[in-house]
Amino acid sequence: MALGKVRALHPDFFSDDDLAEASIPARMLFAGLWCFACDNGHVADRSKQLKRWLFATDDVNVAELLRELEDVAEVIERAGDGWIFIPGLTKRQRIDWRYFKTCDRPGCEKPPKPEKSNPERETRRATSGTRREEEPRAPKPVGDGDGDGDGDGDGDGDGDGDELLVADRDPSPAPQPTKPPRPRPDVDRLCNHLADRIHANGSKRPAITKAWRDSARLLLDRDGRTEDEARRAIDWCQDDEFWRSNVLSMPTLRKQYDRLRLAATRATSHQPSRIQQNLAVVSQLAAEEAAPHPIGELT
Ligand SMILES: [Zn+2]
Numbered sequence: 001m002a003l004g005k006v007r008a009l010h011p012d013f014f015s016d017d018d019l020a021e022a023s024i025p026a027r028m029l030f031a032g033l034w035c036f037a038c039d040n041g042h043v044a045d046r047s048k049q050l051k052r053w054l055f056a057t058d059d060v061n062v063a064e065l066l067r068e069l070e071d072v073a074e075v076i077e078r079a080g081d082g083w084i085f086i087p088g089l090t091k092r093q094r095i096d097w098r099y100f101k102t103c104d105r106p107g108c109e110k111p112p113k114p115e116k117s118n119p120e121r122e123t124r125r126a127t128s129g130t131r132r133e134e135e136p137r138a139p140k141p142v143g144d145g146d147g148d149g150d151g152d153g154d155g156d157g158d159g160d161g162d163e164l165l166v167a168d169r170d171p172s173p174a175p176q177p178t179k180p181p182r183p184r185p186d187v188d189r190l191c192n193h194l195a196d197r198i199h200a201n202g203s204k205r206p207a208i209t210k211a212w213r214d215s216a217r218l219l220l221d222r223d224g225r226t227e228d229e230a231r232r233a234i235d236w237c238q239d240d241e242f243w244r245s246n247v248l249s250m251p252t253l254r255k256q257y258d259r260l261r262l263a264a265t266r267a268t269s270h271q272p273s274r275i276q277q278n279l280a281v282v283s284q285l286a287a288e289e290a291a292p293h294p295i296g297e298l299t
Helices: 024-036 047-054 062-072 087-092 119-127 185-200 210-221 227-239 250-255 257-269 273-290
Strands: 007-009 042-044 083-085 166-168
Touching (some): 185 227, 227 250
Antiparallel strands (some): 007 166
């Protein structure tokens, strides 16, 4: 059985005009697709697999039902690339960014982290000394109520009248990705690695400040990079003639991470474009280095 995701069903599911065009089995299939889709709304377009997952003991033709959802209700899209896309899912669910689920479809990526997290929640998390670390609470959607009776005692009875069809709910006791300042060997390793590499390139070994550690922690916890990815980014930029002179701190590494990643990708495919790209970012980097690092967002 594939790993699904708990998604609470919105009452509008039963009165939605588009869905009302479809048969009851098709509607049930649609609800099932939500549970097995990634958070970008993709499900493998494999009717036999879906049959096993959703209608194991039922005499239904999933291929037919999929056509119904596509052509009659028009709630799914199939580009013929082996994947079903559910446009409504990406619009109507609220996702806890920390538990964003992606799939194997090419290009399916976790989106950039939300610009501003809820400062009130951040404050609560930072000041709560009683909450157990390993039980993070996903932020509840506004108007969230309880009453799904599924045993977890935490279902959505969303009553705020917005367009939510299915609210997001992650069932797994997911690992805590955001922790208050505590011993973090991974953070220390990354900071030391960057400092070592800068030093090895002939500069004075930079001091590992709180801003460094905070940036490394956010890179891992909030931006969702793995330690290995971050380490490769450090190695890449310190091996690169242009970038090594511009990335001289962990806050800058974090700030420039996406650009570094793109540059590293381009460097392998379009060698000449890198020079132009590097020239284009010189002035911006200089300006950003001169400005105070935006670490006010730290918890
Ligand atoms: Zn996906």
